[in-house]
Amino acid sequence: MSLQARRRALQLGFFALFLSAPALNLLRFDLHEAQLWVLGLRWSLGIDAFRAGQLSANEVALSILLRGIVPALALIVGFLWVAYRWGRLYCGWLCPHFSLVEGLNALLVRASGKLSLWDRQSQPGVRPQARYWPVFVGTALFFGFAWSITLLTYLLPPAEIWGGLWRGTLTPNQTRFLLIAWAVFSAELLFARHLFCRFGCAVGFFQSLAWMANRRALVVGFARARAAECRDCSPAQDACENACPMRLRPRNLKRLMFSCVQCGQCLQACDRSHAQRGASPTLVWTVGADALRETLRHNVSQKGKP
Structure with a gap:
């Protein structure tokens, strides 16, 4: 398997994981219960047990340290260590957004001969085909909606959101969130994909800082x-x-x-x-x-x- 084929396989796998993680309780925060789910388990710092008198102050402090602060620091340090050694590997090999950037680039090149709507010159050797314009716009709108509803399922029970969408029983706040997020994500995918990756993404920015230091x-x-x-x-x-x-x-x-x-x-x-x-x-x-x-x-x- 070639380098690019391996990279595409990793991107597709991580993209599927990103979309399915809330439904599988692999990672999400339930706003109704104020409960974090990690790898199918309820992740608790022991604060509720402390309030109920089941844990002492020292025990809950130790729980916060071992189950909250230490894992978070280990994740951040490990992530930046990878970036320090090899650069923005997460962006190029895993990031769901960058996967969309590449896919939409390919569609836009077929439609207009350009990698961005703001380009003045077309890519050399490319003959634009107008029939790809609806495919490009439709793909951006589809994934803008997919991202908005996935983001909501990271915060609310997926069954509630998907069920409400199917039955048309979403609350007004949920509906407003989906419509606003859909508009923002779609506009970003259509017009500012590269600008966000280069200048707007904090995850990418800190990876680049770590990489430049080495x-x-x-x-x-x-x-x-x-x-x-x-x-x-x-x-x-x-x-x-x-x-x-x-x-x-x-x-x-x-x-x-x-x-x-x-x-x-x-x-x-x-x-x-x-x-x-x-x-x-x-x-x-x-x-x-x-x-x-x-x-x-x-x-x-x-x-x-x-």
């Missing part, structure tokens, strides 16, 4: 001595910067690749383009000492500029 972290390295080979990259649609779903230029300095999600699509495009000329790719993943040398070369090149 000079030895996984990074796309560019063989600058062979830069002339990239001038004749053919076909044009295989150019690495056209393949990047985050609209980045993969041959840039690391600090200009702040929002790179390590999806590897630029590497695949580079490999495909150079293979047609019987050459090795100029873009490769580097880590450790190789990544450090790549970063130092960037710093030296910058200092040498007037």
Whole structure:
């Protein structure tokens, strides 16, 4: 199985998990009961037992520490450690939103030849087909609704929400929430997918900060001595910067690749383009000492500029 096939499989699996987690009680917070569910179990800090006189103050304090603070810190530290070593792997390999970004990009390219409605130029080598416009808009609206109702089921019992939707018995507040969330999510998917990933997502932002702090972290390295080979990259649609779903230029300095999600699509495009000329790719993943040398070369090149 190729790298991209493995990545797609992980994305689909995590997307299915994201949608089904509330119904399976894998993770949700019930506002009616003020109860957190984790992996099918009621997750309690012991506060109710303390109020009922079943636990002492010391026992409930220890419960809050061991069942609340320690797991939360372990999750945050582990998440940032992964980002420190390998960058925004969660974004590029698991994140449900980024999966939609890539899928909607592909549909919009087919419809308009562009990766964004705001692009001035079309992607090279692409012939727009108007019949994909309804597919693009319909997909964005469908998943905008799916996200809004899924978000609500993370806060209220899924059976209540889905049953109320089917029978038309949702409360006015539930209906308003769904309509507003649907409008917001759909607008974001239609018009601002990349902007949200690059500038609006706190999860991605803190991953990028951790990644930038490590000079030895996984990074796309560019063989600058062979830069002339990239001038004749053919076909044009295989150019690495056209393949990047985050609209980045993969041959840039690391600090200009702040929002790179390590999806590897630029590497695949580079490999495909150079293979047609019987050459090795100029873009490769580097880590450790190789990544450090790549970063130092960037710093030296910058200092040498007037």
